[in-house]
Structure formats: C-alpha cells, structure tokens
Amino acid sequence: MQVYQGKVWKYGDNINTDIISPPASLELSIKEAAKYAMMNVDPDFGKQAQPGDMFVAEHNLGSGSSRETSPLMLKELGIRAVIAKSFARIFYRNVINVGMLAIQCADTDKISKGDVISIDLNRQVIDNLTTKETYPISPIPAHILTLIEKGGLIPYVEYKMAGGK
Amino acid sequence: MGMTISEKILAKAAGLKSVKANDIIWAKADKAMLDDILGPKVVIDEYMRSHNSKIWDVDKVVVISDHYTPAANPTQAAVVKLARDWCTDFGVERYYELAGPCHQVMVEEGYALPGTFVLGTDSHTVTYGALGCFSTGVGSTEMLGILLTGETWIKVPETILYKWSGKLKEYCMAKDIILTSIGATGHDGATYMAMEFQGSAIKELSVDERLCITNMAVEAGAKNGIIEPDEKVKEYMDKIGVKDGYEFFASDKDAVYKQTFEFNADELEPVVSCPHEVDNVFKVRDVDKIHVDQVYIGSCTGGRISDLHAAAEVLKGKKVAKGTRLLVSPASKRIYNECLKDGTFDILADAGATILASTCGACLGVHSGAIADGESCVSTTNRNFLGRMGSKKSDVYLASPLTAAASAITGYVTDVRDL
Numbered sequence: 372m373q374v375y376q377g378k379v380w381k382y383g384d385n386i387n388t389d390i391i392s393p394p395a396s397l398e399l400s401i402k403e404a405a406k407y408a409m410m411n412v413d414p415d416f417g418k419q420a421q422p423g424d425m426f427v428a429e430h431n432l433g434s435g436s437s438r439e440t441s442p443l444m445l446k447e448l449g450i451r452a453v454i455a456k457s458f459a460r461i462f463y464r465n466v467i468n469v470g471m472l473a474i475q476c477a478d479t480d481k482i483s484k485g486d487v488i489s490i491d492l493n494r495q496v497i498d499n500l501t502t503k504e505t506y507p508i509s510p511i512p513a514h515i516l517t518l519i520e521k522g523g524l525i526p527y528v529e530y531k532m533a534g535g536k
Numbered sequence: 537m538g539m540t541i542s543e544k545i546l547a548k549a550a551g552l553k554s555v556k557a558n559d560i561i562w563a564k565a566d567k568a569m570l571d572d573i574l575g576p577k578v579v580i581d582e583y584m585r586s587h588n589s590k591i592w593d594v595d596k597v598v599v600i601s602d603h604y605t606p607a608a609n610p611t612q613a614a615v616v617k618l619a620r621d622w623c624t625d626f627g628v629e630r631y632y633e634l635a636g637p638c639h640q641v642m643v644e645e646g647y648a649l650p651g652t653f654v655l656g657t658d659s660h661t662v663t664y665g666a667l668g669c670f671s672t673g674v675g676s677t678e679m680l681g682i683l684l685t686g687e688t689w690i691k692v693p694e695t696i697l698y699k700w701s702g703k704l705k706e707y708c709m710a711k712d713i714i715l716t717s718i719g720a721t722g723h724d725g726a727t728y729m730a731m732e733f734q735g736s737a738i739k740e741l742s743v744d745e746r747l748c749i750t751n752m753a754v755e756a757g758a759k760n761g762i763i764e765p766d767e768k769v770k771e772y773m774d775k776i777g778v779k780d781g782y783e784f785f786a787s788d789k790d791a792v793y794k795q796t797f798e799f800n801a802d803e804l805e806p807v808v809s810c811p812h813e814v815d816n817v818f819k820v821r822d823v824d825k826i827h828v829d830q831v832y833i834g835s836c837t838g839g840r841i842s843d844l845h846a847a848a849e850v851l852k853g854k855k856v857a858k859g860t861r862l863l864v865s866p867a868s869k870r871i872y873n874e875c876l877k878d879g880t881f882d883i884l885a886d887a888g889a890t891i892l893a894s895t896c897g898a899c900l901g902v903h904s905g906a907i908a909d910g911e912s913c914v915s916t917t918n919r920n921f922l923g924r925m926g927s928k929k930s931d932v933y934l935a936s937p938l939t940a941a942a943s944a945i946t947g948y949v950t951d952v953r954d955l
Contacts, residue, residue, distance in 0.1 A: 385723065385813060389921040394900040397573055398604070398611040411928035431724040434757060435921060437659040439578055439675035459757055460728050461659060465675035524677050525583065528684075 374491045375423075375472065376500075377451050380416055381484040382409075382428040387435040388462060392444050404440060405447040422449025425490075427482050429455060433462020442466045452490055454479060454497070454508075467515060470523030478506035492516070538788025540695045542730040542762055545670040545785055549653035557694040557792070564687045565596065567647050569656035570679060571638050572601035576622035577615050578657075578676035580683065584626065591626055592686035598630040598647050599623050600638035603896040608903035636868030636894035639663040639836040643747065644870055646776050650765045651783030655682055660836055660918065662753045666746035667772070668765030668784060673754065693759045694794040695730040696721070700737035702802035707952050709846065710745035711838060711916065711936035713737065713799075714752045715807050719817030720797055727757030729794060732787065737801035738763060743772045744842040751837045752918050755814040806951050808914075809934035812922040820939055820951040827859070829911040831944040832925075833937050834865030834892070835899045838916025841871050843937040848883040850941035850952060856888035857947030863905045865892040887944075901926040914943040 390412055396404040406417040426445055432455035433441060442465045445453065452472035456479050466473040474490060476497055482488060486501040490508070497506045511519075518527040539547070539554060547555045549563035570576060576599070583589065591597055599619055607613035616633065623631040635641045639660055642648045648664035648671060655661065659673035674688070682688050698717050704710075717731070731753045738746065746763050753761025765784045773782065806820040833839065833847050844866060856862045864884055866872040872894050875881045881891055892898075898905030899917040906926035907913050913925055913932050920932035933949055942952040 387921050389900075389919070389924050393923060394902050397902070398609075398615055401578075411923045431727075431757070434723060435659065435754075435919060436574075437657060437661075437673035437675055438574055439677060440574070442675075443578070457724065457727070459724065460759055461673055461675060464678060468675055468677040524681055525579075528681060 374489055375451050376487065376489040377423040377425040378421070379425045379427050379482055379484060379486045379488055380420060381482060382412070384430040385434060386428045386432050388433055388438050388441045389435055391433070391441040392438055397438065397440060401440065401443045401447050405444045408444040408448060417448065420448040420450065423451050424449065425452050425454060425488055426450045427454045427479050429479050430457050432458050434459035437461045439465045439469065442469045442471055446471055467519060468524040470519055470521070470526070472519055475509040476506050481506065537792060538790035540730065540732060540787045540791040540793070541668065541764055541785045542670055542695055542732065542760060543692060545651055545653060546690065546692050548651065549670070555692045557692050559692045560689060561692060562687050562689050563653055565655050565682050566649070566652035567654045568597050568679065568682050569638060569642055569647070569654065569661060570597070570599045571603060571658050572605070572616050572619045573603040574657040574676050575599060576619050580676055580680045581618060581622050583680055589684055591628065591683050594627045594629070596686070597628050597683065598642065599628055599632070600635065600641050601633045602636065602638045603900070603902060605634045605895055606893055612903070634869065634893065636866070636871070637836040637896050639751065640840065640867040640871070643667065644776060644868055646778040649778065649782035650769060651785050655679070655688065659754045660751055662758065662761050663747055663751040663836060665750035665753065665760050665762035666743060667769055668763065670760055670762065672760050691728070693728060693730040695732050696726055697793040697796040698731060698733045699796060699798045700733065700735040700801050701798070702737050702800040703740055704737055704801045704804065707938060708801070708804050708806055709936035709938055710741055710748040712804055712807050713801065714749045715809050715817050715934065716799065716804060717797065718752060718756045718815050719807070721756040721815070723755060723813055723815040724757040726753070729758055731756060731758045731761045733761070733763050739766065742842055743768055744840040747840065748837055752814070755918060806936060806939050808939060808949060809920055811920050811931040811933070814918070814920060814934065820935070820949060821954070823949050825948045826912055827948055828914050828943050829860060830905065830907055830913040831860060831862045831940050832898050832905060832913055832915040832917065833940050834863070834867065835896065835917040836867055837918040838937050839865055839867035839871070841874055843916060844871065844875055844880050847937045847941040848880045850938060850955070851887040851889070851945065852883050854887055854945050856944045860944055860947045862887070862889040862944040863892055863898060864889045865898065865904070866894050869894050898925060900924060914940050914949060916940050
C-alpha cells in the first residue's frame with residue numbers, strides 16, 4: 372500500500388458543498404469551475420492549490436447538496452486526499468466514487484494550514500512532518516481502497532466486469 | 537425483531553425477506569431522477585457517448601430541467617439543451633422543462649410511489665418519503681452506475697424516530713415542525729440515518745405539508761426521511777390517477793430505533809432558521825427586528841398550493857412593506873395554473889408580489905432573485921448556507937410561508953400573530 376505526502380489546506384467545521392463549489396460556478400465546466408472552489412471563504416485556494424496538496428477540515432465536511440462538482444473541482448486542482456473528523460453522507464460517497472481518498476481522522480484540529488503530512492495506509496496513521504505528531508485514521512475497507520486505486524467507481528466497475536477482483 | 541418502514545422498503549428493493557440496520561445490500565431502483573445541473577452534464581453524458589452505453593430501462597428514468605429554467609444566460613441554456621438532447625439521443629421520453637422543481641414534478645406526475653426505491657441526482661430527493669417511499673440523493677457518478685445497471689449498493693440506515701403529538705396551531709406550519717426537529721437533532725445529528733416522523737400532529741397534515749417535512753431530512757444529514765402512508769396518501773394517489781404499482785408499508789411495533797425525540801405540536805411556536813446553518817433555529821419572537829430586503833415564497837420546500845394559499849390569506853388586502861420585495865415561485869406549473877384560476881395570484885399581486893416562473897433559480901442564487909452584499913432574505917426554501925442565495929455577504933432566514941408573508945408586510949422578521 373502507498374504512502375501519500377502533501378501540503379495542507381486547512382478548514383474548520385461545516386464546510387458545505389455550497390462553499391466548496393459555489394452555485395455560480397455550477398454552470399461552468401469542471402476545469403473552469405475549479406479556480407472558484409472555496410472562493411467565499413478562501414479565494415487563494417482555487418488559484419494556489421498544487422497537485423498533491425491535502426484538503427483537511429473538521430466536523431461535517433461536505434454537508435448539503437449532492438453536487439459531485441465539489442469533489443470533482445478538488446480533484447481537478449490535484450488534491451490528493453480529503454481528510455476530516457466526520458463527513459456528510461453523499462459527499463463522502465462522491466469523493467470515493469470520483470477516485471479520491473476520503474480519510475476519517477479524529478485529530479484534524481491538530482493539523483494546520485501549510486503543514487506537510489503523510490498518509491500511511493499500511494500503518495493507518497497520518498504523520499505530521501511539520502509538528503512530528505502522528506494521528507490514527509479509521510481503516511479503509513480493502514474493496515473501497517481498490518476502487519479508489521482504480522480511479523473511481525466507473526473504472527472499478529469496468530475492471531470488475533473484465534474479471535478483476 | 538421487527539422492522540422499520542425504511543427497512544421493509546429496502547428489503548423489497550433488494551429482493552430479501554428482511555434486512556436490518558447496517559446491512560449493506562444491493563437494491564434495484566424503481567425510478568432514477570436526473571436534473572439539469574447535476575444530471576447528464578456531470579460525467580454521465582460524456583461517458584455514455586464515448587462508451588456507446590445504453591440505459592438499463594428507459595421507462596424508469598425521468599429527467600427534469602429545473603435549476604436553469606428559464607435560463608439566465610447562454611451557458612445555463614446550454615446545460616438545459618444538453619439534458620434535452622441527452623434524453624432524445626438515449627431514448628428517455630420522460631423529460632420535463634419549465635414544469636417546476638423536480639421533486640414536486642416527481643410527486644405530481646406519479647413517479648415517486650409508496651413502497652418504492654427512488655434515487656435522484658439532487659439531495660432533496662428525500663422529499664418522496666412523505667408518500668412512504670424510500671428515496672435519497674446520489675452523486676452523478678453513482679447515477680451513471682444506476683443508469684447502466686439499474687442498481688446500487690446502500691447501507692441500511694438506523695432510524696431516529698420523531699414523535700409529534702398534539703395538533704398544529706393555526707399560526708404554525710409543517711415548516712415549523714421540521715425546523716424544530718432539525719434544531720434538536722443538529723445539522724449532522726442524523727448523518728447516514730433515516731428520520732421517521734410519527735404522531736397525531738403528522739397524521740393531521742395534508743400530503744402537501746408532509747412533503748415539506750421529509751424534503752428537509754437531508755438538512756440533518758439523513759439518508760432519508762419517511763412518514764407511514766395512510767388514507768390521505770391513498771386519496772392523493774387516486775387524485776393524481778395512480779391506480780397501482782405501489783404498496784403501503786408500516787413500521788412494526790417492535791421495530792428498533794436508534795433514538796427517539798418527542799415533541800408536542802400544541803406548544804410549538806413559529807420558528808426561523810438563522811444564518812448560516814439550518815440548525816440555527818430560534819422562535820421568531822426571539823429574533824431581533826432585522827430588516828428584510830427580499831421575501832421568497834417558493835421551491836420544493838415551501839411553494840406548494842397550501843403554502844401559497846396560506847401566504848395569500850395573510851397578504852389579502854395588505855401591502856408589502858416599502859423597501860421589501862416579495863417574490864413568489866409556485867413549486868410546479870400545475871400549481872401555477874391552479875393559482876391563476878383560483879384567484880391566489882390576484883391576491884398576491886395586489887399585495888405587491890412579483891410572480892415568477894416555477895423554478896429552483898433563487899433558492900440557490902443562480903437566477904430569478906439573487907441577493908446582494910448586505911441584503912437579507914426570509915425564504916421558505918431549505919438552505920441558508922453562506923452565499924446560498926447570492927452574495928457571500930448576504931443573510932438567509934428560513935421560515936414558513938406564514939412567517940414569510942407576515943415579514944413581507946412589516947419589512948422585518950415577523951411572527952404572524954404579531955401583525
């Protein structure tokens with residue numbers, strides 16, 4: 372299993388899908404819309420996020436709309452993983468279905484903007500390389516991990532239909 | 537061990553004798569609903585064209601363009617055109633445009649039926665629970681999987697029971713019941729769970745009013761909201777001309793609930809959900825005298841015929857306050873036509889209201905009533921998130937149509953009893 376390392380964008384509780392993908396951005400293509408992600412609370416995010424960065428929030432991440440544009444915009448910006456203390460239901464499924472890591476971690480309040488963290492799925496921990504702390508994460512079931520590694524629900528279904536396990 | 541109504545419907549959809557909370561099952565969709573904004577446009581159209589895909593059963597697919605109708609600009613118009621063309625090219629005959637917000641159309645047209653399992657690309661798909669249907673929102677990729685295979689996996693939710701005894705007073709509405717329930721639960725208190733509503737106050741409500749309650753279950757994080765169907769639902773089915781294809785389920789006496797909340801409707805007072813979270817609920821009388829720039833009465837939450845009649849009753853012979861604008865958008869074209877004929881629009885227009893098309897537009901600030909920096913809106917819709925109806929520096933107060941109408945007359949957030 373892999374280890375993913377990246378720089379943190381950090382937010383608090385109740386970052387809903389209207390905040391991640393503002394309504395006015397919905398009519399655009401994902402490529403165009405991505406630069407408006409999080410615009411109402413952090414205009415820098417959409418312009419400065421780099422491939423490999425980590426999106427970290429606290430409670431109830433992704434509440435509200437079923438809009439898959441939220442994880443798709445984060446994916447377009449190259450966000451590697453979405454990490455939170457708790458997730459809203461549809462957003463959690465959407466993140467996984469588009470092929471991104473959704474990580475549940477009770478200690479995200481200890482992670483700050485700009486920290487470099489490393490997700491180790493083998494040890495089921497996040498190592499904070501900036502603060503030298505280590506936080507446990509909830510285990511990800513093997514089939515969900517395979518689904519994410521294949522690139523999301525659709526590539527996974529195609530892989531299964533072709534006889535993969 | 538007994539089963540809840542949600543468990544019974546999911547067992548049927550999965551072809552199983554019984555299921556229990558936390559089982560993971562594969563269930564067959566009775567209907568799949570796609571809207572314009574998150575339907576074919578996101579992932580689905582591109583994938584299906586490039587893979588020469590076929591829909592598993594075109595008779596079970598309904599597409600409703602409602603968020604961008606009427607379109608505000610060429611980009612929105614292109615999204616609607618994409619949905620329309622997709623239906624033509626993939627053989628979907630059940631396509632609607634300018635018919636109103638999708639959830640009201642699904643109910644009125646008889647696509648969301650008691651005892652069935654329905655999935656939609658909009659989070660408020662939970663609405664159909666008022667008819668005893670198990671319905672929930674999914675993302676576009678998940679919908680693509682459903683369109684190709686007709687099924688999806690789902691974890692059977694635990695259920696939270698909301699018992700509402702007593703009877704609603706004439707100054708309260710179903711909106712006050714659901715906002716109070718969400719206030720007690722918290723905006724993530726029902727995440728992954730079912731919210732089941734029971735009790736004399738719920739039984740008394742019309743189907744219209746019940747739809748307002750289940751519509752907002754997702755605002756507490758729930759997977760679905762549900763109410764046991766009864767003779768009122770049967771009458772509703774008869775009224776819309778649906779004779780078969782549905783089944784009534786009820787929770788067993790020994791069904792297992794995760795938690796139970798008890799409320800008495802006799803004691804309920806009009807409430808309002810203050811910015812910027814739906815669970816930020818206060819009695820209207822406890823809210824400061826906040827100036828209101830816009831009042832919006834409409835949407836799949838608060839734009840049904842009973843909502844517009846309630847608002848008209850309050851506004852009859854009155855005028856909207858100077859400095860406040862009142863926008864009304866009926867929840868469907870059918871309701872629009874009914875209001876045209878029964879005089880409701882005359883009353884509202886005489887009071888100073890502007891009547892809009894039946895659309896989702898203002899609810900999510902994409903057209904027909906977005907609000908500016910520093911403006912406040914009292915709205916009968918379902919979300920008051922930061923920037924939801926327009927500027928990130930605006931405020932949205934969620935309330936019942938009665939409270940909204942009273943606030944339009946005074947120009948500030950007002951309890952209808954205080955007019």
